Amino acid sequence: MLHSHDHAAFADSLLLWFSQHQRPLPWRRDYTPYQVWISEIMLQQTQMERGVEYFLRWMDRLPDIAAVADADEETVLKLWEGLGYYSRVRNLHRAARIIVREHAGEFPGRLEHIRALPGIGDYTAAAIASIAFRQDVACVDANVERVLARVCDIDTPVKQKENMAFVRATAQALLPPGKAREFNQAMMELGALVCSKKARCEDCPVRRWCEAHHLGIVHERPVPAARKPVSHIDVATGVLVHQGRIFIQKRPDHGVWAGFWEFPGGCVEPGETPERTVEREFMEEMEFPVEHAGKITVIHHGYTTYRVTLHCFFLRLRSGTSPAPVLHAATDHRWVRFGELTDYTLPAGHRKLADMLATDLRLPALLDG
């Protein structure tokens, strides 16, 4: 059991472990508010390893807040392509402009000002305040929740309100004043490397204070929240080829994949074949009458709450059709050469499809024909 007189020893053990085992990461060098901010947003719901390459590319292209504020939306979206949860980058872009306008371009150091920026919630505000500005505020993410659910043997779903309040208070009580930067990162690093889903208790620097470890039920903590079942949908999309070019359109400014470019398509309705879906969607969305020119592939793609089977087809315009679309589901369109597809920001499933086109032997003939 973790008593208040153990708090200092707990923190000491944890901090010693962190000093020896922390991973060297690009945002752990200078701890500038800008770099801490970008890394925190990038790492939300994202694997550390994937975050590193995106972070380095971002810093290379946009080295400071002013550069972000000056960049256009296309640029920041392209830098985020493939990371997911794209509202993060839109909020980040807005926040950079707010910082320039309202904070003279300097990242704000007060917790309430940090928290007020778009895209920054309780966790990220505390993370930036502590890691960049060394304020004594504990941050609580899924790692901290998991660690403390085990240390304190919380036997109900940790996401419950009372549990969250308890976890937050415990994290704050454990935090040694003046060492918030190291302590908060140490708690998260412990959760990532040792107190992970499959716990490695033999390597844990704080197991002597861990209730679940004493009880031998670490694997039963934290108690997960109930989950909704994952649903499955079929989607069909078409690569429309005409006079050496491929048709793409730009999605609306709101909703999923806002501002992304895509091959048109839509959900396969009950009783409908994917072939028919594509014909219907191309007529509804662009008023294009199309004919099929071959099935390309089927792409399986998973999302948080549903799985998609994406049926992909080559299409041609019916002879005599004007290549000028009447857009009903998009804000813009392009007829692009194959090689230009890399310049546009596509959802991951469509990016996969675009990559497959590179090796499809039918495409050159269609482009010529």
Add this chain to the structure above:
DNA sequence: CACACGTGGCG
């Protein structure tokens, strides 16, 4: 407060 929001890795 439940739900939407992306993606790729892993067992």
Add this chain to the structure above:
DNA sequence: TCGCCAAGTGT
């Protein structure tokens, strides 16, 4: 193949 999930936020 498939469910779970990885440094959450906005509505």
